[in-house]
Amino acid sequence: MKINEIQAEIVDEFSLFEDWMEKYEYMIELGKSIQLIDTKNKIDANLIKGCQSKLWLFAELKNGRIFYSADSEAIITKGIAAILLRVFSNQTPSDILNSEFKYIDEIGLKEHLSPTRANGLVSMIKQMKYYAIAYSNK
Amino acid sequence: MVFDIKKIRADFPILKRKVNGYNFVYLDNAATSQKPIQVIDSISDYYKNYNSNIHRGVHSVSQEATDAYEGARIKIQNHFNVKKSHEIILTSGTTHSINLVANGFLEILDEKDEIIISGLEHHSNIVPWQMMAARNGVKIKIIPIDENGDLNLNIYDSLLNSKTKLVFVNHVSNALGTVNPIKEIINKAHNVGAAVLVDGAQASAHFKPDLQELDVDFYTTSAHKLCGPTGIGMLYGKEKWLQKMPPYQGGGEMISEVTFEKTTYAELPHKFEAGTPNISGAIAFGVAIDYLNELGLENIHKYESSLLDYATEKLKSITNLKIYGESENKTSVISFNIEGIHAYDIGTLLDKFGVAVRTGQHCAQPIMDHFGISGTVRASLAFYNTKEEIDILFSSLKRAISMLS
Ligand SMILES: Cc1ncc(COP(=O)(O)O)c(C=O)c1O
Numbered sequence: 409m410k411i412n413e414i415q416a417e418i419v420d421e422f423s424l425f426e427d428w429m430e431k432y433e434y435m436i437e438l439g440k441s442i443q444l445i446d447t448k449n450k451i452d453a454n455l456i457k458g459c460q461s462k463l464w465l466f467a468e469l470k471n472g473r474i475f476y477s478a479d480s481e482a483i484i485t486k487g488i489a490a491i492l493l494r495v496f497s498n499q500t501p502s503d504i505l506n507s508e509f510k511y512i513d514e515i516g517l518k519e520h521l522s523p524t525r526a527n528g529l530v531s532m533i534k535q536m537k538y539y540a541i542a543y544s545n546k
Numbered sequence: 547m548v549f550d551i552k553k554i555r556a557d558f559p560i561l562k563r564k565v566n567g568y569n570f571v572y573l574d575n576a577a578t579s580q581k582p583i584q585v586i587d588s589i590s591d592y593y594k595n596y597n598s599n600i601h602r603g604v605h606s607v608s609q610e611a612t613d614a615y616e617g618a619r620i621k622i623q624n625h626f627n628v629k630k631s632h633e634i635i636l637t638s639g640t641t642h643s644i645n646l647v648a649n650g651f652l653e654i655l656d657e658k659d660e661i662i663i664s665g666l667e668h669h670s671n672i673v674p675w676q677m678m679a680a681r682n683g684v685k686i687k688i689i690p691i692d693e694n695g696d697l698n699l700n701i702y703d704s705l706l707n708s709k710t711k712l713v714f715v716n717h718v719s720n721a722l723g724t725v726n727p728i729k730e731i732i733n734k735a736h737n738v739g740a741a742v743l744v745d746g747a748q749a750s751a752h753f754k755p756d757l758q759e760l761d762v763d764f765y766t767t768s769a770h771k772l773c774g775p776t777g778i779g780m781l782y783g784k785e786k787w788l789q790k791m792p793p794y795q796g797g798g799e800m801i802s803e804v805t806f807e808k809t810t811y812a813e814l815p816h817k818f819e820a821g822t823p824n825i826s827g828a829i830a831f832g833v834a835i836d837y838l839n840e841l842g843l844e845n846i847h848k849y850e851s852s853l854l855d856y857a858t859e860k861l862k863s864i865t866n867l868k869i870y871g872e873s874e875n876k877t878s879v880i881s882f883n884i885e886g887i888h889a890y891d892i893g894t895l896l897d898k899f900g901v902a903v904r905t906g907q908h909c910a911q912p913i914m915d916h917f918g919i920s921g922t923v924r925a926s927l928a929f930y931n932t933k934e935e936i937d938i939l940f941s942s943l944k945r946a947i948s949m950l951s
Pocket of ligand 1: 576577638639640641642668670671716718719720745747748768909
């Protein structure tokens with residue numbers, strides 16, 4: 409699936425919920441099923457800066473596609489990280505670099521992705537794109 | 547006096563607002579307090595009716611502004627029972643005050659000297675001293691804390707010696723709410739000839755220290771912690787120290803004579819107040835002090851203590867909730883964690899319920915390291931909070947926990 413289609417699918421899923429509590433419960437569920445970073449990669453070098461809770465991100469290239477894995481101490485951060493992974497994992501570096509992450513408004517995630525919020529998710533998106541740059545020349 | 551909480555709350559316009567569709571429950575008072583309408587109005591009154599630069603104009607309105615600004619200094623002087631008004635320096639806040647003193651001691655101290663910092667300090671009472679030490683070579687020693695969050699005074703005794711020149715301690719810890727035995731700390735420091743700086747940022751919304759009786763050398767606070775505006779605060783310094791310390795910033799106001807060869811500095815307090823100050827802020831700071839005194843700090847303290855007891859008991863009934871900082875002597879701050887749940891998650895969900903708390907390290911990483919944790923959730927209560935709001939905190943917290951477990 410293309411990046412935009414995946415985003416649309418996530419928006420659809422979230423539109424089923426009546427109130428914020430259901431949305432957050434779903435986000436927390438997503439956090440539990442995240443593609444977990446391997447313990448050997450859960451090292452300080454893979455920490456995203458600017459988080460109140462620790463957030464680790466790793467990426468590897470397989471058959472021309474990037475596969476991300478992550479973890480966080482905070483389950484809500486982990487849930488949002490899981491959404492980002494679902495959108496960007498298993499895509500080519502050029503698709504990742506040319507994509508826009510623009511549906512977040514509709515699912516009420518925007519507040520978590522504000523550049524001034526100390527959860528590091530904006531830095532996480534940046535780091536995901538850096539990996540895409542690094543892997544585009546391989 | 548009866549503490550008319552309804553009437554008090556009516557003075558704080560922000561308490562009427564909603565957050566995320568819920569009534570706003572503000573429990574982040576240690577970060578900054580809310581402002582009563584009297585304080586807010588004094589700022590617009592200044593700009594509407596007598597805005598002028600101070601100490602300069604011959605005209606009437608400038609004189610009115612000067613009188614109001616200097617009047618605020620007198621209110622601060624009286625509130626803290628300071629002998630001379632020129633021992634009160636108006637600064638932009640605690641951080642500015644501490645940097646001013648650190649700069650003042652840069653050349654007074656050298657590598658043979660030692661300074662002592664309490665293990666309960668806010669980063670703003672640690673970093674300026676590290677910066678100073680990096681330049682003049684002073685040795686820094688730390689008073690450790692015990693499991694209740696109290697300073698270990700036996701170790702403090704053993705750190706003091708004739709080389710000790712300065713001791714820094716906060717009156718109240720922002721992360722845990724511990725009230726430090728500053729009188730004892732000051733007396734012991736004076737016995738070896740060391741001066742003491744007390745960071746009162748977290749204390750002055752809760753009590754009214756008598757600075758002459760404490761015999762403290764420096765005391766500082768930020769107006770925004772005690773119902774005043776941001777960007778204004780005060781530094782009290784004993785006259786002898788303020789005379790000894792060189793000015794911190796150069797500019798207008800702080801000089802008495804300037805030629806290109808030599809400048810003579812102005813008398814205290816102007817020596818430390820370079821440039822046009824925060825005039826409206828100072829005036830509003832004075833109004834905030836009036837407001838607190840009208841309620842009475844003892845009444846405030848009594849009310850907050852009963853609120854703290856109520857909240858502590860309620861929160862302790864939650865399984866797996868651990869409170870950090872259980873000193874016998876603490877202000878209305880509850881720093882806690884729920885086992886297995888990250889503070890950030892709790893804070894995020896409480897916010898969705900309209901409850902504002904602080905999460906993280908509270909600018910006091912050494913304390914978090916002491917407890918071996920990365921942070922806490924901190925609910926800090928003020929005199930305008932109510933038992934009903936504690937109930938909302940409690941029920942929201944229970945719902946958050948069940949969502950997160
Ligand atoms: C104990 C303590 N010291 C210093 C500060 C810094 O105060 P300000 O940011 O107003 O300079 C604070 C405020 O958070 C504090 O709680």
